[in-house]
Amino acid sequence: MTLQTIRRTRWRVGMVAGGAAALLMAGTVMAVNAQAAAGCRVAYAVSAQWPGGFTANVNVTNLGDAINGWSLVWTFPSGQQVTQAWNATVTASGGQVTATNASYNPAIATNATVSFGFNGSWTGSNAAPTSFALNGVACTGNVGGTTSPTASTSPSVSPTVSPSTSPQPGNAMATVAAMQPGWNLGNTLDAIPDETAWGNPLTTQTLLRHVRSQGYNSIRLPVTWSNHHGPAPDYTIDTVWLNRVRQIVDWSLAEGFYVMLNLHHDSWQWINTYPNDRTNVMARYRALWTQLTAAFRNHSSKLVLESINEPQFANSTDDQSYTLLHELNVEFVRIVRQSGGNNATRLLVLPTLFTNADQGRLDALNATFNQLNDRNLAATVHFYGWWPFSVNIAGGTRYDSNVEQDLIGTFDRVQNAFVNRGIPVIIGEWALLNWDHNRPGVIERGEFLKFLEAVGYHARIRNLTTQVWDAGQFLNRNELRWRDQGVYDMFKASWTARSGTASSDQVYVPRTGTITSKTLTLNLNGTSFQGLRQGSTNLANGTDYTVSGNTLTLTASALTRLVGNRAYGVNATIEARFSTGVPWQINVITSDPPTQAGATGTTSSFAIPTQFRGDQLATMEAKYADGTPAGPANWTPYKEFWQHFQPDYNANTILLKTEFFNEVNDGRVTLTFHFWSGAQVTYYITKSGTAVTGSTT
Structure with a gap:
């Protein structure tokens, strides 16, 4: 017998680590042909809970004739959502949840149990489901069910995290999930x-x-x-x-x-x-x-x-x-x-x-x-x-x-x-x-x-x-x-939900001159956009921003208000809020194109005087006169940040490191500094042995 076969025939999901369990015992009837005896019971256990999330295990015991292929349906009473499942495929439509068998556990013999588990998210409360239906038939807990669901309701679990029993030996998947x-x-x-x-x-x-x-x-x-x-x-x-x-x-x-x-x-x-x-x-x-x-x-x-x-x-x-x-x-x-x-x-x-x-x-x-x-x-x-x-x-x-x-x-x-x-x-x-x-x-x-x-x-x-x-x-x-x-x-x-993001968390405006509207692309990731907020104040849709499809536009008037006196750097932070997950912070930044000055030094110590003027360095290119990459990692002109070059915003310099010069040939090298605002600054260095000079032309 192969390992795969052993795993698929022996798996039973047990309790996983966590807090007090909410246990729901109910019967569920199997949907089979008219001559088949049907019935089952369901044990639903919340075995771990924390603020916003929980782990649950579901055991389905077949009390009737053997079945091959199962689908268990329930409705969460408190709007919970399943975020990750094992030993079953779980889907949702509105508040209704459906768990169907995996490829390796479709059969449930008489008096046998199939088990699956999931991680979920919750807000407000985490009450247990009050009824289940298997293959379309509601539960009774006996052989020969009815179509009316009956089930006892377990108490909800307080959001605490404390040790509990471990999965039974052999439940490797349940242990790792826990x-x-x-x-x-x-x-x-x-x-x-x-x-x-x-x-x-x-x-x-x-x-x-x-x-x-x-x-x-x-x-x-x-x-x-x-x-x-x-x-x-x-x-x-x-x-x-x-x-x-x-x-x-x-x-x-x-x-x-x-x-x-x-x-x-x-x-x-x-x-x-x-x-x-x-x-x-x-x-x-x-x-x-x-x-x-x-x-x-x-x-x-x-x-x-x-x-x-x-x-x-x-x-x-x-x-x-x-x-x-x-x-x-x-x-x-x-x-x-x-x-x-x-x-x-x-x-x-x-x-x-x-x-x-x-x-x-x-x-x-x-x-x-x-x-x-x-x-x-x-x-x-x-x-x-x-x-x-x-x-x-x-x-x-x-x-x-x-x-x-x-x-x-x-x-x-x-x-x-x-x-x-x-x-x-x-x-x-x-x-x-x-x-x-x-x-x-x-x-x-x-x-x-x-x-x-x-x-x-x-x-x-x-x-x-x-x-x-x-x-x-x-x-x-x-x-x-x-x-x-x-x-x-x-x-x-x-761990439990998706969050929306955007094409950037930065919006740059100039230190002087006209401020124009700025756009960002929203990455919804399955969420819905709920609006913008600064602190506890909601920004006005249509006045401060507009949304068309996935394009978020910040208006010129809103940006003008947010940057205030336009001091270099971050002037304001706003949040894009989505239906789930964490808000996406957007920094509104005032900057001008950075400037640099000439310098002299050695291969062991060379700093380029740089006025960043509110901007941040993204990367650096280095090329010889013929356009080929200069310095280490010569398969690319873009060097490794910090390993080969490093900005010092307090000292107003960009340091070129010994590790960079160790693989630079003597002669002239063109450096292009790329900044997050989109600005690019060109600088030239000339290396002769251990001596280095730099200039802007």
Whole structure:
């Protein structure tokens, strides 16, 4: 029997983590031919609830003759909406919701139960449905039903988040669904050589409690073990370090998290030498996992183990690497399972090569799943977006079709490779590589928000669980506050609903001269536009703005009022509001084309005097006299923001970095600076050895 067959015949969705359950027991009659006995009961349970969202499980038990193909219909009494479902396809028409069988669970034998679950959104209250109908016939709870629905009503659940029972062993899909959304304690236990080495404070239970209160249901604990164990042959883990890891695991479980623990930077520190040092690497790998499985064998089933972070192998082809990773993953599963206790059925997470979602990587891991034939496994990949956008190189400044198609293609491949075969998927890390509070401006904020909104939506509709990588760039751990509240708000909204956006979050007007109307294109994303607001004041449709199709026009009179005395920079912020999700902020900015001046310096220190005049830098081109790209990444004229050049708005300079000059030939180079207002400024540098001069002509 194949793994796919085992998963499809054994799946039963159980309780998922969360707060108090609202349970509705009712009977539902099966629509069959006149001679067939029909009847069933439905158990509807809200097992987790938080402000604006909830998780529910539905169990349908067939009391009559066997059926093949089912459709369950109900109406939410409080206007709730299903945002993500598993083990069923869920659609809605008005307030009526229909759940139909998946391809692998259409049959329900007599006295058998089929189960599915979903995440939903709510406002006001979250009362349970009062009736169900299966295949068009209302419920009675007995064989031989009637057409009048009857059901008892359960109490609604207060919006609290507290630990509950875990899914039963074998419900890998339900476990992974319950882990959504997740958060990484990045650059901490994985930092080298110790927990605070990369700038983050010591982890506290208060921090974990705060993250949990923000709606996160799982926490990934990346741990680097390389510097914390003894020599061969025992590779004994340092007791102090193991106890510290165990403490954070225990704190996290106490807060109600699912916890994912791994071997992290070990992947490139020593596991990557496996091709040429198979005996020693495997011995070390076995020793670490043997000790870890012994340490955690009796921990809650909400502890999840991940074999290796971003596995990679030196001097190996892809095919060779697939074989090597297969060996390590299989050995990992063997060690954990044979250790007994809760490890016998614990959810184990296996990565692709490089934790990458290219098709070859997915196919290779699927072969491993087929061989292991273990129903308590999940796959993991990482996602940092289309690389030019993720780091701002090659002109990748906007969330455009390249970025979106890369996102959709990646998630489609993962869904087709694993989810559609009954293997759950965890996007164990995701973000953009160069979004960082220490490097402001690399990724424009509005473009980043569009990316966040899209990732949340496309993961949700494909039943992918996401764990955002946070190395301190999102949550300020010292102050327990989000560095950008709007970014977190978009994270949170995307878990349950879509948000509207626009072609830009900036509108520029000139410092002097006539102000004209400005247009933006609305990206409705399935929402409806509700209007514009400044603070608590609604702007007037027809006077302050007009909407034609997806085109939003801000009138000249409204812009004149909003910019006031036209001081350089942001003069006002307004919000476009939509029927769901978070509002879209639009900054109204006064600017003039930036100006620059001549300068001299060296390849180790060269700053271009720049008066930004209210504008912001988007990117920089560099070309030789013949038009070919100059400097590093010579396949594109657009250089990497911050790595090769960096604006300093306080000092009124743009710094050209040593990394840029290291790959620039002597002679004249034309630089073109692109600004977010649309302004472009041309500047010329001449390099002679280590000496550099710059001019505007």
